[in-house]
Every structure is written in C-alpha cells, then in structure tokens.
Amino acid sequence: xxxxxxxxxxxxxxxxxxxxxxxxxxxxxxxxxxxxxxxxxxxxxxxxxxxxxxxxxxxxxxxxxxxxxxxxxxxxxxxxxxxxxxxxxxxxxxxxxxxxxxxxxxxxxxxxxxxxxxxxxxxxxxxxxxxxxxxxxxxxxxxxxxxxxxxxxxxxxxxxxxxxxxxxxxxxxxxxxxxxxxxxxxxxxxxxxxxxxxxxxxxxxxxxxxxxxxxxxxxxxxxxxxxxxxxxxxxxxxxxxxxxxxxxxxxxxxxxxxxxxxxxxxxxxxxxxxxxxxxxxxxxxxxxxxxxxxxxxxxxxxxxxxxxxxxxxxxxxxxxxxxxx
Numbered sequence: 001x002x003x004x005x006x007x008x009x010x011x012x013x014x015x016x017x018x019x020x021x022x023x024x025x026x027x028x029x030x031x032x033x034x035x036x037x038x039x040x041x042x043x044x045x046x047x048x049x050x051x052x053x054x055x056x057x058x059x060x061x062x063x064x065x066x067x068x069x070x071x072x073x074x075x076x077x078x079x080x081x082x083x084x085x086x087x088x089x090x091x092x093x094x095x096x097x098x099x100x101x102x103x104x105x106x107x108x109x110x111x112x113x114x115x116x117x118x119x120x121x122x123x124x125x126x127x128x129x130x131x132x133x134x135x136x137x138x139x140x141x142x143x144x145x146x147x148x149x150x151x152x153x154x155x156x157x158x159x160x161x162x163x164x165x166x167x168x169x170x171x172x173x174x175x176x177x178x179x180x181x182x183x184x185x186x187x188x189x190x191x192x193x194x195x196x197x198x199x200x201x202x203x204x205x206x207x208x209x210x211x212x213x214x215x216x217x218x219x220x221x222x223x224x225x226x227x228x229x230x231x232x233x234x235x236x237x238x239x240x241x242x243x244x245x246x247x248x249x250x251x252x253x254x255x256x257x258x259x260x261x262x263x264x265x266x267x268x269x270x271x272x273x274x275x276x277x278x279x280x281x282x283x284x285x286x287x288x289x290x291x292x293x294x295x296x297x298x299x300x301x302x303x304x305x306x307x308x309x310x311x312x313x314x315x316x317x318x319x320x321x322x323x324x325x
Contacts, residue, residue, distance in 0.1 A: 039272030040320075043281045046265045051288025053258050054129065055296060056250040057117055063247050065237045067117030068229045070254070071222075075109060077255025078263070079219040086216040092209070100205055101214070105221020108198035114229065115191040123184025129286060131188035133167045136160065138196025139279040146200070155318055163283040163315025169308030170286040195282070202267060203275035211267035218263060280319045283312050
C-alpha cells in the first residue's frame with residue numbers, strides 16, 4: 001500500500017516537473033519571439049531615420065560644406081555622445097578583432113560616406129539612392145560565399161527582385177531614367193559595396209562585443225581614416241557659418257540621431273535578428289525619403305509612390321520569410 005502511494009507521489013512529482021519545464025520553455029520561446037519582433041521594429045525605425053539623411057546632406061552641400069567635412073563633423077558629434085555610455089575598455093581582445101573594427105570604421109564610416117556624399121555632388125540624388133539600395137544584394141552575395149549556413153532560395157531571389165523594383169518605382173516615380181555619370185555612379189556603387197561588407201562583418205563583431213563598444217570603435221576608426229582626405233582637400237567651410245540654423249540643426253540630426261542613436265540601434269538589431277534580415281530593411285530607405293521630402297521639401301506623394309512602397313514591403317516580407325537567412 002505504501003509503495004503504491006510512493007509511486008503515485010513520484011508520478012505526480014514527475015508530472016509537475018514536466019509542466020514546469022514546459023512553462024519555462026514557453027517563456028523562453030515567447031521571450032525570443034518578443035526579442036526578434038523588437039529587433040525588426042528597431043531596424044525599421046533606424047532605416048526610417050536614415051531615409052531623411054539625403055535631405056540633410058543636400059542642405060549642407062548647398063550651404064557650402066564638402067562631403068568629407070560633413071562626415072567628419074557628423075562622426076565627431078556621434079563619438080563625443082557615445083563616450084557618456086560606452087565602456088571604458090579601449091581595445092578589443094585581440095588584434096584580429098581590432099582589425100575587424102578598423103574594417104567596420106572604413107566600410108560603414110569614412111569610405112562609405114565619402115563615396116556617397118561625393119556621388120550626390122557629381123550626379124542626381126535619385127541615381128545615388130537607387131544604386132545604394134543595392135547594398136542588401138551585396139550582403140546576400142557575400143553571405144552565400146563566406147557563410148556556409150546561408151542558401152539562396154527562390155523566395156529570397158524573388159523577394160529581393162520585387163523590393164528592388166519597388167525601390168525603382170518610388171525613386172524614379174515610374175520613369176526609370178538613369179542619368180549616367182560614370183564617376184558619380186561608380187562612387188555610389190562603391191558606397192553600396194561598402195555597406196554590403198559592413199552589414200556582414202558587423203554580425204561577427206556583435207557576437208563578441210556590446211553594441212556600444214562596437215559603435216564607439218566604428219566612430220573612432222571612421223574619424224581616423226577620413227583624416228588623409230584633408231591632406232588633399234583642406235578644410236574650406238568658414239567656422240562662422242556654423243551659427244546658421246540650417247547648418248547646425250542638420251549636423252545635429254546627422255551626428256546625434258542618424259549616427260549616434262541609429263548606429264547603436266543597427267548593431268543591436270543585427271545581434272537580435274541577424275545580418276541579412278537587418279540588411280534587407282535598407283530597401284525601405286526610399287519610402288522614408290519620399291515621406292521626408294513631402295514633409296520638408298513639399299514634394300507630392302503620388303499613387304505611383306504608394307504602389308512602389310507596397311512592392312518594397314512585399315519584397316522585404318518575402319526575403320525575411322525565406323529559409324536560410
């Protein structure tokens with residue numbers, strides 16, 4: 001009789017422990033799902049902010065600043081801001097990781113922005129916007145070569161094609177006419193190539209270091225590697241012009257919001273949802289650009305822009321639902 005009761009108690013205890021394990025597993029899965037959804041939301045918010053930076057840069061170029069001057073002030077402001085929250089650790093754990101940070105500072109900082117800003121000077125903004133939106137394609141291309149767990153699926157290819165078609169419709173408003181400028185287009189392609197590398201390499205760094213540490217290192221190496229440009233193109237923008245609201249307000253947005261805050265959010269999103277899923281949200285850039293243009297430049301929102309936006313959303317959804325990324 002006693003053994004039966006003991007057996008029943010053991011069974012009840014086993015059932016209770018199993019239920020606890022199931023509850024814990026559900027909690028873990030629920031927490032991971034919430035974290036992933038937050039990662040997607042933060043990536044979208046980041047791209048929404050970056051979509052307005054073409055307008056800020058355009059105002060500064062018209063105001064007389066040079067591409068490398070805009071970048072230097074932008075990253076200097078961001079670097080000063082991040083020191084308040086960044087760990088005081090100065091160097092990475094080894095020299096290979098330090099070289100990785102240098103590569104991130106070049107591809108996501110100095111070379112990328114110098115190429116992009118100079119391309120805006122040399123050719124049409126629409127052309128630059130479209131070419132730079134090819135960055136996710138470069139990311140996928142590099143991932144399929146260097147990452148064994150990434151496979152190119154039909155849904156991935158189709159989704160990327162649909163998103164890129166939507167980008168073309170939004171940017172060119174239904175009239176796809178590239179105003180060929182070899183120098184400007186080549187620089188825009190270089191910027192797109194750089195961001196493709198950056199999006200992939202930052203995943204490796206985010207597995208080893210915090211978002212704040214990575215972002216601070218990117219700002220530092222971005223500033224260091226832009227300095228040689230000043231040897232050939234000296235600072236020409238009058239310091240007194242920084243008093244103008246159209247100058248310091250645009251620089252403040254580029255430095256504090258689009259660099260300091262957005263680079264932190266981008267690094268965090270890469271950690272949560274992966275490099276490829278995060279990179280594909282770059283296709284949303286033209287949507288926010290069109291919205292900001294309507295708000296600040298009084299450019300009309302056309303039905304074609306809405307149709308292109310719908311295609312972009314559909315393409316991004318398909319890409320993020322594809323297997324292997």
